[in-house]
Amino acid sequence: VSDEVNYLAGVQTYALASAPSSLAPCLSPPNGAPPAASLGGKTLFHASGAAVLTALCRSGAGDLAPVGLRLVAATSLVVVTWCGWQVAALLAGGTLAPALTALALASQPVLAKYAGAVSPDSPANACTAVAILCGVRWLVLGPGLLRFGGVVVASTAAAALKDAALFIVPVN
Numbered sequence: 001v002s003d004e005v006n007y008l009a010g011v012q013t014y015a016l017a018s019a020p021s022s023l024a025p026c027l028s029p030p031n032g033a034p035p036a037a038s039l040g041g042k043t044l045f046h047a048s049g050a051a052v053l054t055a056l057c058r059s060g061a062g063d064l065a066p067v068g069l070r071l072v073a074a075t076s077l078v079v080v081t082w083c084g085w086q087v088a089a090l091l092a093g094g095t096l097a098p099a100l101t102a103l104a105l106a107s108q109p110v111l112a113k114y115a116g117a118v119s120p121d122s123p124a125n126a127c128t129a130v131a132i133l134c135g136v137r138w139l140v141l142g143p144g145l146l147r148f149g150g151v152v153v154a155s156t157a158a159a160a161l162k163d164a165a166l167f168i169v170p171v172n
Contacts, residue, residue, distance in 0.1 A: 004118050012028065019050075080105055080111055080126060081105050088102070090140045
């Protein structure tokens, strides 16, 4: 993903600002130079990415820490696919419709593209899918405090991770 260069540098900058200096070689770009990007917005994304990157460095991942960060981001595709399965099962029942829905979501090029990248799109996609699932559960199964809380928390997290996810708030 072309934007990953800036987003990864932002995560590295955030991590370097709060981590012990002993982790600097692991958190820095491969050439050891300071990251080139400025942080800008998306504080929740930078903070959560920095926490994961720092944890990977502390665990001894070394040069593989950015790859580990990408693998953690890739779980967003699993979350989106699972939520699609759950929504289809609620609406259609059986197993064929949920399976086809999950397969269709998992094969979406844009979801797969962003799932393995250091980008606010991957966690925002996962949070949006959870918000939609909670909203559908609210509509199909009836109101409930847990479902309402899920919509509010997941929508807020999606919007905090990625500005473009603000669309989910009025939709909900």
